[in-house]
Amino acid sequence: MARVTPSKLLNFISPKIHLYSRVSKESCNLPIVTALGQSFQIRERRPAAPKPRFPLWFLKKERVQYNESLTVDNKNFIKEVSHDKFGPPAIISGLSTYDTPSPLKEQPLVKGEWTENTKRCGLITRKIGCYPMWDVKGRLIWSTLLQVVDNHVVSFIPSENINSERKNRKAKNPLGALLIGAESCDPQKYTKEYCGLFAGAGLPPKRFLSKFFITPNAKIQPGTPLYATHFQPGDVIDVAGVTIDRGFQGVMKRWGFKGMPKSHGVTKTHRRGGNIGGGGEKARVWPGTKMPGHMGNKRRILRGLTIWRINTKYNVLYVQGLAIPGETNSIITIFDTILPLRKKKQAPAYFPTFYPSDLDDPLPEDLYENSVHHFDAPTITFEEPK
C-alpha cells in the first residue's frame, strides 16, 4: 500500500483546494480544510491497478490448432525442418529444449564497463519448491528454489524506441530494454508473427517473454543464453511474481480480521467485517476500506532477498525465505535489488552476464554463500568452554 503524496492527493481532490489548504508536505494524514471551512480526511487509498497495456512486442501469440490433415511424412518433414533450423531436441540442465547451435550471426557486442548506476538485466525463473538449509552456526535457513529455465536474450530495444512507442510518458526513459525469453517451444504451436520475433536472434520461439530495463552498457547480444551464474551466491535480488489466486475471499482471510464470537448470542455474523463507516460528515464508505473481494492473482515484488546457494548443473538459485509470490512451478522474474543500502557497490563477478567460454575450468556444481553449511561437510560442533 503506497501512501499518496500530498501533491497527488490535491490533484485528486480538486485543483482549487490547493489555494486554501493547509496540508503539510511531510504528512498527508492531516485534515484538509476546504474553501467552505469543512474539514475531511483522506487516509490511505490503495493504488489502482495499472492500466492494462499491451507490451511493446505485442503480437498474436497462440494460433488455432485446427486439423491440417497432414500425412505422417509431412509431419516428419516439418519436424525435420524445425530441427535443422533450431538444432536437435535435447535435455539441457534437466529441461527439454533444442540444442541450438550458437546463433550469433553478427559481430559480438563489445562488453560494457560497470559503473555504480548500471542496471543489469534479470532472469526468468520457475519456482520449483522450498527446502531447509543450515548455516555454519547450525541455524535453520529456509530457502526457495528458483530454476532459470532456458533463458536467452531475444532482442535489445533502445531507449528511443521505447519512448516513441509510449508517447504519453512524462519523462523520457534513458534506459533501454532487453527482451528475455524462457523455455523453447515447438514453432508450430505459435503464430508466424510471434515466431518472427525470435528470427533475428536465431532462436526457436519461447513460451515466456519478459522485458528488463537496462542501462546501455549492460547490453547483451541477442541469442546469448543466460545462466543462474548471472548472479553470485551472496547477491541480493528482488523477485516479482503473480501471487496465488485465492478467488473471492472474506475479510478474515483477505485482511486478517478477527471475526466475531462463535456464540454468546452472536447470530449470522461470525466471519463478517462489521461496520465499514460512520455517520455525520463522513457518511460514506471511505476509499481503501478493507472489505471482501478478490484475493491474490496480482503481480507482487519482494525485495532484498539473498542468494544462499547456486546449482550450476540445473541452474537453480537457492533464495532466502518462503514468501516468494506464486505457486510452485509458477514463473518468477528476478533482478538485482534496487534497495539503496543493499544494492551492489562493486562490479559483479560477471558483467554484463556470465559467459561459460570466459572460464578455463567449468564451475563446480554447487556454489555456496560463505555462511551456509554444505551438506557434505561434517557435523557442526560447538566447542566446550574451558
Add this chain to the structure above:
Amino acid sequence: MFSNLYRQCLVEKHFVYNLFPLCKWSQCFASSQPELATESTIQAFEEPEKRSIKLEQRFIYPEFLPDPKIEWRNSIRERLERQDMLKRRSQIEIPEFYVGTIMAVTSFTPHSTSKKNRFLGICIQRKGCGLRATFVLRNIIDNLGTEVAYHLYDPTIEKIEVIRLEKRLDDELFYLRDALPEYSTFPLDMEPVILPDNTPIPVNTTQVILKPRPWVGRWERTDFKGINREHMMTLISDKMKMQIAKHQKPWEKYDLMKQYRATIPEEEQKEIFAEVYSQLHQLELGKKKSKRIRTFVKPKKSA
C-alpha cells in the same frame, strides 16, 4: 528455528493447538503406506529378488519419497533434495527406525553449558518428505512430559542411536500425552537391544490406559489400536459415546481417489529408489563394516 525452538522442554498442553494439523497430515501419509501395493500384485510382475530390495526401502527410507501433493511436485527439486540427503547421510549414520522405536539423539547446541545434549525417548511421530523430514521423541523427565522435534537432516545432530527397534500398532502415538506416565517413561541410561540380522521388526502390541479427561485429542472418535478402548469408554460421557458414530467415515476406505492422491505410484517409487539405491547400499555396507570393527572389544581382565 523449528528444531531449536522445539528442542526446549515443552509442557504437554502447549501442543494442544499443534496437534490436529499434524495428525491429519501424517495419518493420511502413514496409513496409506501399507496400501501402496499389495504384495501379491507385485509378485506377479517382478522377480522376487528385485522386489525385496525396492519395496522394503519405502518403509526404511520413507522420506526419500516426495510429498504426494501434486501441486507441490517438481522432479528437479526432488532430485536435488535426494542428492543433499545422501550427502548428509554420508556424514552421519541415520538408522532404520519407526514410530514406536526408542531412540537417543545426541546433538550440539550452543545454549547448553556442555554444548552437547543427549535426549532419549520414544518416537511418537515421523513426518515430512525430503530434507523437511522430522521426528518427535517423547519421554517423561522429572515428572514433566517432554517432547523434542528434530529435523532428520539437521547438521547439528551428532548421533542417532536406536535403543530398542520396534513398531507400535499405530502410525503416530500422540495419545501417549494423555496416557498414564509409565507408558512414556524411559530411563535415560537404557541399554541398547541389538536384534540379529534379517529378523522382522517386532511389533509392540501394548494398549495404553488413558488418564481421565481433559485430553488433547478426541481419542474416542479415532480408531487407534494402541488405546485400551474398554477403559477409555469408562472415561467419557454418554453424549460423547453417542457422537462417535456421527463422526465415523466408513466410506473413506473405498475412496480410491483419496488413496491415489495420498500416495506415490509404484512405478515412480521404483524409479526413485533405483536412483538412490547404489549409494544407499554403499552406505549400508560401510555401516556394517564399521559395526563389525566396533563389536570387537578386548576382554578385560577381571580381578
